[in-house]
Amino acid sequence: MLSKSQARTFFLGGTGVFSAAFLALTFDTHSRIPARTHTEAITPAVARGKRIWENNNCMGCHTLFGEGAYYAPELTKSVERRGKEFLRIFLKDPEAMFPGQRKMVNYHFSAEQIDDTIAFLDWCGKVDLNGFPAKPPLQKTIVPVAAQQMVVTSTREVPAIFTEKTCLACHSLLGKGAPNMVMPNLKGEMVAVPSLDEVYKRKSRPDLVKWISNPQAIKPGTPMPTLVPAVVSTAQVEEIADFLMSLNPSAPPTAAAPAANAPGSAPPPPAPAPAAAPKAN
Amino acid sequence: MKFKSQKIAYWFFASAMLLLTLQIVYGFIMGFARIGYDVLHDWIPFNTARAVHTNLLVVWLLTGFMGSAYYIIPEESNRELEWPKLAWFQLISLLVVGVIAVVCYHLNIWEGRKFLEIPRPLDYLVVINVLCFLANIGMTLWKGTQHTTTAIVLYMGLLFAALLYLPGMITFDNQTVDSFYRWWVVHLWVEGVWELIMGGILCFLLIKLTGVDREVVEKWLYIIVGLTFLSGILGTGHHYYWIGTPKYWLIIGGIFSSLEPLAFLSMAVYAVAMAKKGGRKHPNQIALTWSLGCAIMSFVGAGFLGIAHTIPPVNLYTHGTLITAMHGHLAFWGAYAMINLAMIAYALPQMTGRKLWDTPMTSWAFWTSNIGMVGMTGALAAAGITQVTLERRMGIDFLAVQKEIEMHFIGMLLAAALFTVGIVMFIITFFRHGLPSDEAVGADVAGDAAWAAAKS
Incomplete structure (x- = not known):
């Protein structure tokens, strides 16, 4: 069996060797x-x-x-x-x-x-983190049906206001923005954030303006943030509503939507469950 | 207790108990915030509660280590402490710095790096404080009539802990480099030199409580701290997987952190073996229970639960989740909280002359706090595994997942309440011992002298 002095040598020797290795690796890490x-x-x-x-x-x-x-x-x-x-x-x-x-x-x-x-x-x-955070490997299997994205081939440009005012951080619109976002509402239920492509089918224009202006008043507990007036002005609400309504192919063309029925834009694809998503929250 | 100056340890231990109590209070604030009752948010937001909780942990453990050193070093060196008044100054200034730091956190004044939150100017005061401490016990050891392995290992642990604090005081603009050196402090403390301190204290307790020959106990101490450094130094690599450092750390960190449980396992086997081998039934059995409990729980918490998530392909998904909190709770409790409580359970009767080692409350305190802590760890494990599955594996939004795991925090709070009952009983026993007394100096409270005479 080991003697006490051999045990001491094991301790001091091991510590010395591994400290030296650690310092060498530290030096190399710095250079990279x-x-x-x-x-x-x-x-x-x-x-x-x-x-x-x-x-x-x-x-x-x-x-x-x-x-x-x-x-x-x-x-x-x-x-x-x-x-x-x-x-x-x-x-x-x-x-x-x-x-x-x-x-x-x-x-x-x-x-x-x-x-x-x-x-x-x-x-x-932008730092190279060796793959962290990893892409969730099981994500595809649990996308709620209501939030599944339709393939949008419209040539309509998404106005800058939708990115600037962060609508697309949670919603998707014409293939841009966040697809398949799921958010908790105040009851802790998971709510699929609806795509904005077919809002015109679910809401009238006045309702849409009311909704954006004060979501909590209409659906208490909704995860939709109140952005008016701190972030979005009332004039901008009108601008947003104009554009979303103009996506309706049967809507009369307006100044805000010159390309609504431009040749080449796809007909609106059939919605999987148009009214289901918003009702869920 | 052999020397009058060892009495100072009592005040360090008493301060540690006070800080532990506060740590638990802030833990509850966080627990309630997690189940939606963040009613103190405007005064004590979560980041303040969290920093106070973890910093108080570090400070009470260090205070306990210092108290242990003030008790052990004179005893092992066979002489009075060199400067007893300096020890008083050091205790008071440590507490003052601690209070200032906690006040700063409530006023949003930070250095703001995980575990190293105290504002930089206070770092310098800590350095001065620790220098006073090291000088005091170092001089006592130096001038002592004997230089035991136990005392030297304990001193080396404290000295390296102080040295390793310094890399944490350098400022970097690069977050990767910043994090790299932050782990020199945090990892090399808790998975390196603190184990030296823990090993030294455990060794002292085993010699006193089991009656096994010092040469045997100390030989194994060398082997264990040897294993600790062999695995722990390069084991730092498990903090370098995902912070911008090169890929080879995945291999180095993976291999060496897989070896880390060995040190803890050998510590547990060692403590149990020594207790069995010992020819003595020391009257202070509760101190031995805490010592063995410490060796076993540190293996479960730090060793087993550590390796459960340090393998890189696992850690890719568990890194930065409640799994870390799960491991952290049992690891710190088992390794460092329990060694302090063991030391306190041993030293209090020695310092006060009151033999409160066999009251029902002492063993209730042990079992209740341990079962409570295992329950908390279980609740955090359930929360952590759910979080990893839903958020990291399935890609569900962070806040949605947090709602899902809220119920586990109700379980956590219940277990924490049980844990708190245990700690309260420990603290009640602590204060029932009364103050350290000069009459206990040289008194053979545990019958050590009689036993030694019978042995020879």
Whole structure:
């Protein structure tokens, strides 16, 4: 059996060897980090964003590179997932975007601070993380029928307002935006976020305007955020409603929809269950 | 207790109990927030509660380690503590820094990196504080008439813990590099040098409680801490899978973190074997129960539940989920909380002269807190597995999944209540011992001298 001095040698020797190996690997890792993390893309804004991230202890709720707390979403790919505009609006007033859900502190960031934070998150999203976060391997099998996407071949352009005002962070429209989004409502039920392609079949124009202006008044508990007037002005609501109504092939062509019936645009495909999705929440 | 200056340990232990109580309070704040009762959000948002919860954990464990060192080092070195007044200054200043840090968190003042949240200026105060501590016990050890392996391993553990705090104080603009060195502190503490501290304390307790020959106990201590470093140093690689560091860390981290349970397993086997081998039935059985419990639960929590999610293909989906919280709770409880409680259970009768080691409440405290903690771990496991399946494997939205797992947190809160009952009983027993007394100095409270005489 080992003697005490042999045991000591095992301890000291092992520690020495593995510490040396660790230091050598640390050195090698340093030489590879610039290429893997795009060090050249760390602008002053990214560096400032990192300070904001730290000075508010964002890791106390969120994870970044999977590190942090587990109370709020993982943010590594947040810019890719939601888009900068969504994050900008969200950071201005977190609770407006997810009414009645788990709360985030409103830090009253200035516009510059918000831009810096987004620059930092954007940089993080581009670091080579060896495949993290992984694509959910079972995702395809559980897409709710009501949220399945139709193939849209329309040549209509999606107006910029839909991206700028973050509609497409959750909804899809003419093949753009977020397909198959599922959100919890206030009762904790999962709600399939409907595509906007055929809103005209489900709502009249006045109803649509009322809905966008104050979703909670119409369907208490809906995950649809109240964006009017903080983010979307009443004039913009009209603009959004105009466009969505103009998608109706039988609608009279308006100024907002010059290409509604342009040759080559596909006829509206049959809806799988047009009214089912919104009724569900 | 051999020396008067060992009494200072009592105050470190008492402070640790206070901090543990506060840690539990903040744990409940988070638990209630998770089931929808985040009523304190405007004053104590989740990130504040979380930072206070984890920082108090680290501080109470360190306070306990320091108290243990102030008890063990004079005893092992066979002389009074070098500067007893410095120890008082060090305790008070440590608590002051701790209180300032907690106040800062409530005012949204942070360094804001996971586990290293305290604002940078306070880091320097911590460094000064720890230097005072290391100088004090170091000088005691240096001037001592004997230099035991137990004392040296304990001292080395504390010294390296202090040194490894420093890489966490460097500022980087690159999040990857930042995270790389943050783990030098966090990982190399809890899966490296803290195990040295734990091993040293456990070794001291086994020598005292089982009566096995010191040479045998200490030989195995070397083997165990050897295994710890053999696996733990490169095991740091399991934190380098997904943070922007090269791919070879998946292989290195995977292999060496698979070896990490070996150190904990050998610790558990070692403690149980020594207890069986020991020729002595020490009157303070509850201290031995805590010691063995520590060795076994650290294997379950840190070893077994650790390897359950450090293999890269598993970790790809479990990384950054409640699975980590599940592992964290039982690992810290088993390895570091229980070793402190074992040390306290052993040292209190020695310091106060009151033999409260065989009251019903002492064993109720042990079992209730352990069953409570296992229950909490089970609830977190259920929540974590559900989260991984729904969010990471099926791609369901984060908040929707959080709604799904809310009920597991009700279970967690119930188990936490049981755990708290156990801790309250432990603390009641703690204070029933009364204050440390000069009459206990040199008194043979546990009949050590009589036993040693009978043995020879």
